[in-house]
Amino acid sequence: MTDIPAVRLKRRHAAERRFRVIGLVAIVMALGVLAVLLTTVIVKSSSAFVGAQIALDVTFDADAIDPADLGAADWQGLAKKAAEARFGVGDDRRLVRSAGAMLSSGAAEDLRKLVQSDPSVIGGTRRVWVTASVDVDQTMKGHVPADPDADGARLNAAQMEWLTALRASGDAALHFNRRLFTSGDSREPELAGLWGAVVGSLYSLTITLAISFPIGVAAAIYLEEFAPRNKFTHVIEVNINNLAAVPSIVFGLLGLEIFLNVFGLPRSAPLVGGLVLALICLPTIIIAGRAALKAVPPSIRQAAQGLGASKLQTVTHHVLPLAMPGVLTGTILGMAHALGESAPLLMIGMVAFIVDIPRTPLDPAAVLPVQVFLWADSPERAFVEKTSAAIIVLLVFLALMNLAAILLRKKFERRW
Amino acid sequence: MSQHTVKSFDEELSHLANILARMGGLAEAQLASALQALSRRDSELAARVVASDQRIDELEQEVQNFTVRMLALRQPVAADLRHIVAALKISSEIERIGDYAANVAKRALVLNQLPAVKPLSAVLHMATLVQEILKEVLDATVEQDLDKAIRVWNRDEEVDDMYTGLFRELLTYMMEDPRTITACSHLMFMAKNIERIGDHATNIAEVLHFVVNGTALKGARPKGGGGGLDIEGGH
Amino acid sequence: MTDTEHHVSKAKVSARDVNVHYGEKHALKHVDLEIREGEVTALIGPSGCGKSTFLRCINRMNDLVDTARVSGELVLDGQDIYHPSVDVVQLRARVGMVFQKPNPFPKSIYDNVAYGPRIHGLANDKTELDEIVRSSLEKAGLLGEVEDRLQEAGTGLSGGQQQRLCIARAIAVAPEVILMDEPCSALDPIATAKVEELIDELRENFTIVIVTHSMQQAARVSQRTAFFHLGELIEVGDTERIFTNPRHPLTQGYITGRFG
Numbered sequence: 001m002t003d004i005p006a007v008r009l010k011r012r013h014a015a016e017r018r019f020r021v022i023g024l025v026a027i028v029m030a031l032g033v034l035a036v037l038l039t040t041v042i043v044k045s046s047s048a049f050v051g052a053q054i055a056l057d058v059t060f061d062a063d064a065i066d067p068a069d070l071g072a073a074d075w076q077g078l079a080k081k082a083a084e085a086r087f088g089v090g091d092d093r094r095l096v097r098s099a100g101a102m103l104s105s106g107a108a109e110d111l112r113k114l115v116q117s118d119p120s121v122i123g124g125t126r127r128v129w130v131t132a133s134v135d136v137d138q139t140m141k142g143h144v145p146a147d148p149d150a151d152g153a154r155l156n157a158a159q160m161e162w163l164t165a166l167r168a169s170g171d172a173a174l175h176f177n178r179r180l181f182t183s184g185d186s187r188e189p190e191l192a193g194l195w196g197a198v199v200g201s202l203y204s205l206t207i208t209l210a211i212s213f214p215i216g217v218a219a220a221i222y223l224e225e226f227a228p229r230n231k232f233t234h235v236i237e238v239n240i241n242n243l244a245a246v247p248s249i250v251f252g253l254l255g256l257e258i259f260l261n262v263f264g265l266p267r268s269a270p271l272v273g274g275l276v277l278a279l280i281c282l283p284t285i286i287i288a289g290r291a292a293l294k295a296v297p298p299s300i301r302q303a304a305q306g307l308g309a310s311k312l313q314t315v316t317h318h319v320l321p322l323a324m325p326g327v328l329t330g331t332i333l334g335m336a337h338a339l340g341e342s343a344p345l346l347m348i349g350m351v352a353f354i355v356d357i358p359r360t361p362l363d364p365a366a367v368l369p370v371q372v373f374l375w376a377d378s379p380e381r382a383f384v385e386k387t388s389a390a391i392i393v394l395l396v397f398l399a400l401m402n403l404a405a406i407l408l409r410k411k412f413e414r415r416w
Numbered sequence: 417m418s419q420h421t422v423k424s425f426d427e428e429l430s431h432l433a434n435i436l437a438r439m440g441g442l443a444e445a446q447l448a449s450a451l452q453a454l455s456r457r458d459s460e461l462a463a464r465v466v467a468s469d470q471r472i473d474e475l476e477q478e479v480q481n482f483t484v485r486m487l488a489l490r491q492p493v494a495a496d497l498r499h500i501v502a503a504l505k506i507s508s509e510i511e512r513i514g515d516y517a518a519n520v521a522k523r524a525l526v527l528n529q530l531p532a533v534k535p536l537s538a539v540l541h542m543a544t545l546v547q548e549i550l551k552e553v554l555d556a557t558v559e560q561d562l563d564k565a566i567r568v569w570n571r572d573e574e575v576d577d578m579y580t581g582l583f584r585e586l587l588t589y590m591m592e593d594p595r596t597i598t599a600c601s602h603l604m605f606m607a608k609n610i611e612r613i614g615d616h617a618t619n620i621a622e623v624l625h626f627v628v629n630g631t632a633l634k635g636a637r638p639k640g641g642g643g644g645l646d647i648e649g650g651h
Numbered sequence: 652m653t654d655t656e657h658h659v660s661k662a663k664v665s666a667r668d669v670n671v672h673y674g675e676k677h678a679l680k681h682v683d684l685e686i687r688e689g690e691v692t693a694l695i696g697p698s699g700c701g702k703s704t705f706l707r708c709i710n711r712m713n714d715l716v717d718t719a720r721v722s723g724e725l726v727l728d729g730q731d732i733y734h735p736s737v738d739v740v741q742l743r744a745r746v747g748m749v750f751q752k753p754n755p756f757p758k759s760i761y762d763n764v765a766y767g768p769r770i771h772g773l774a775n776d777k778t779e780l781d782e783i784v785r786s787s788l789e790k791a792g793l794l795g796e797v798e799d800r801l802q803e804a805g806t807g808l809s810g811g812q813q814q815r816l817c818i819a820r821a822i823a824v825a826p827e828v829i830l831m832d833e834p835c836s837a838l839d840p841i842a843t844a845k846v847e848e849l850i851d852e853l854r855e856n857f858t859i860v861i862v863t864h865s866m867q868q869a870a871r872v873s874q875r876t877a878f879f880h881l882g883e884l885i886e887v888g889d890t891e892r893i894f895t896n897p898r899h900p901l902t903q904g905y906i907t908g909r910f911g
């Protein structure tokens with residue numbers, strides 16, 4: 001061996017090593033960025049999963065509560081009375097107001113629910129954990145200064161004193177925030193929940209799936225297995241590929257124009273959101289479906305057709321089952337994409353502030369990413385942690401969908 | 417025919433043809449020497465002929481080994497197959513021819529001990545014809561010339577006729593003078609050997625026909641291998 | 652090209668002036684060929700010579716190619732295969748096919764064999780279907796090897812077993828003609844020998860047409876051999892004669908390895 005090939009060989013090995021190092025660096029950087037992002041979100045959101053509560057001895061005055069009409073009672077008044085008694089404010093109107101401000105308007109709901117589940121408390125006195133106001137909540141979590149004179153402090157000196165006393169006696173604590181997962185949106189950060197958005201997302205995605213999966217798979221099968229190869233189908237193919245690259249907001253405009261203005265469907269409804277998301281999903285499903293169909297070896301088709309199976313039989317008996325894992329993966333990727341989509345939904349009015357949990361796909365609703373957007377836009381300090389919590393919930397949803405994709409894939413693959 | 421895609425196959429085929437050509441040349445030379453030893457009563461030459469027969473046998477063995485190897489490794493078909501099978505057959509024909517030439521030489525050794533007899537010239541005359549036939553059929557083999565081969569095939573009749581004549585002549589001679597019976601018997605066996613060489617030459621022509629056309633030479637073969645004997649046997 | 656050599660059995664398939672075009676390409680040119688009943692006919696020739704194209708004409712697999720156009724007359728038992736009244740599904744039930752690469756369905760051995768009878772409705776109940784599956788596997792010489800694992804995946808078998816499974820699958824629909832497109836090209840010599848032995852046995856009940864690139868295989872399994880070159884049928888005749896004494900120089904050149 002002469003020297004020249006040795007030198008060349010050395011250079012070749014060096015190039016290969018360089019490439020491997022660059023690849024490794026790229027991956028490490030990507031993982032690092034992802035880790036930073038996740039840590040930030042998780043750290044910020046962690047406090048959102050708990051909320052401040054105050055334990056009060058509430059007297060359920062039988063005169064004030066009509067068991068037949070619980071909604072008519074002045075629950076907030078009861079709570080306030082209990083607070084005033086606890087803090088011993090007397091008749092000082094300023095202190096009375098301060099005592100009331102220690103409680104969230106959600107305290108009324110806490111009491112109502114308690115009576116609802118256990119009417120025997122009427123006429124007696126009971127120690128009850130009620131939701132504290134957002135100011136107490138934020139102070140307890142340390143997001144605002146505890147010193148009443150400091151800049152940005154939310155509690156006055158009297159309130160601060162009471163809070164310190166409550167904490168000392170164990171009557172103020174951070175408990176798991178159930179409202180985050182059971183309520184709809186609210187102007188009050190301590191009452192705001194994601195359930196409305198989750199339900200809205202579920203409705204939207206169900207509709208998206210119900211529409212885009214059959215249409216997408218059918219289109220993929222037709223284009224891949226049945227369509228003649230001519231200019232017309234070629235144009236269709238190119239357009240489908242282009243559609244996948246169209247900015248999603250354009251689909252929102254389309255939905256606004258067609259579904260709302262032409263068909264007159266309700267604004268802000270998951271039905272319309274689902275339809276628009278289905279449009280966004282379709283190209284992904286069709287492209288992934290075609291790729292999966294194409295990956296099925298032609299020998300399987302020949303085998304079936306050689307035995308006298310019709311084209312449709314060949315597809316339904318053999319090709320589609322074999323392509324199913326790929327089709328499902330594509331579908332779930334499309335769905336995950338749809339789940340995270342917010343821009344087109346803004347166009348069809350799903351950005352509205354909606355307190356009620358939607359009961360049907362026709363009720364106005366928000367979806368998770370839009371909820372994130374709405375909360376991120378709120379001026380209150382308390383919504384910052386809520387935003388992060390919403391992001392975490394969204395990510396958990398995405399992870400669950402990907403898990404479903406993997407499991408489905410496994411299940412279908414195991415059959416062969 | 418054009419070349420094989422696999423060149424070494426062509427080389428092997430031509431190697432085979434070479435061995436055959438060498439064998440043919442050797443057999444021709446053996447026959448010529450045997451006849452010379454006979455006509456000149458040269459016992460030394462006759463002894464050399466007997467000894468060199470082994471060389472032809474060796475070549476035949478080589479052809480056999482080589483063809484078996486080619487059949488196993490090349491799995492030839494059609495013309496190639498016919499060539500190789502023919503080579504095997506032709507080599508054994510030539511080997512027989514060599515044996516007959518050696519036989520003639522052996523008998524020449526004996527004959528040289530006895531007084532000369534007259535019919536020797538008639539035997540030599542027939543031998544010349546057989547030599548021609550042999551030369552021609554070997555040429556035809558090398559050139560793959562079917563016409564020549566068919567001509568040879570037809571000429572075998574002449575040899576047979578000549579042998580029948582010679583047979584009668586020798587019989588007559590022996591009856592006239594019983595003292596020549598020993599020599600004449602040897603001559604008769606020689607004549608038979610030479611006639612057999614002619615037959616093997618026609619066999620080679622037939623093989624050649626199979627090589628070139630893929631079919632056997634059809635029609636009644638102008639053969640009378642045992643013709644003379646049959647006639648006499650009838651008596 | 653007619654052949655006047657020994658015994659002439661009945662023609663099962665006969666092609667008269669068959670032409671195939673793939674778009675502009677004239678893939679098969681004026682082919683006249685008779686496939687005799689109960690014989691194995693081997694189609695040989697260099698790649699792209701049209702032998703596979705001809706094979707695929709017999710069960711109309713060429714229909715699946717958009718650009719393919721077939722003209723001329725192809726007759727199966729007196730019936731024109733390309734007549735509009737002929738249902739291609741019916742035709743393929745009569746003319747089965749085995750492919751180059753063993754291509755069992757990714758299903759159980761049982762389901763592989765049962766697929767054809769199922770789609771053609773050949774069995775009235777489970778017992779009948781079981782019987783068809785077993786007898787097909789038996790005929791394909793595979794039953795003994797797979798009897799106790801009929802529910803296992805067909806793709807888990809060895810290459811040779813897979814190919815015999817494909818043959819069993821083809822004979823399960825009781826075809827009259829079986830087309831084989833290089834059935835042994837992906838198999839080792841032992842598996843090849845088993846398939847060849849099987850082909851020889853199947854000859855009793857089926858008419859077989861086999862495309863092969865192996866001259867030895869054509870010589871071993873077939874009774875008649877047809878040589879194709881550049882879309883034309885050059886020569887057809889008894890296999891024995893083709894391999895000892897081909898008439899056409901192209902045939903000679905091809906089978907002796909002198910092509911060029």
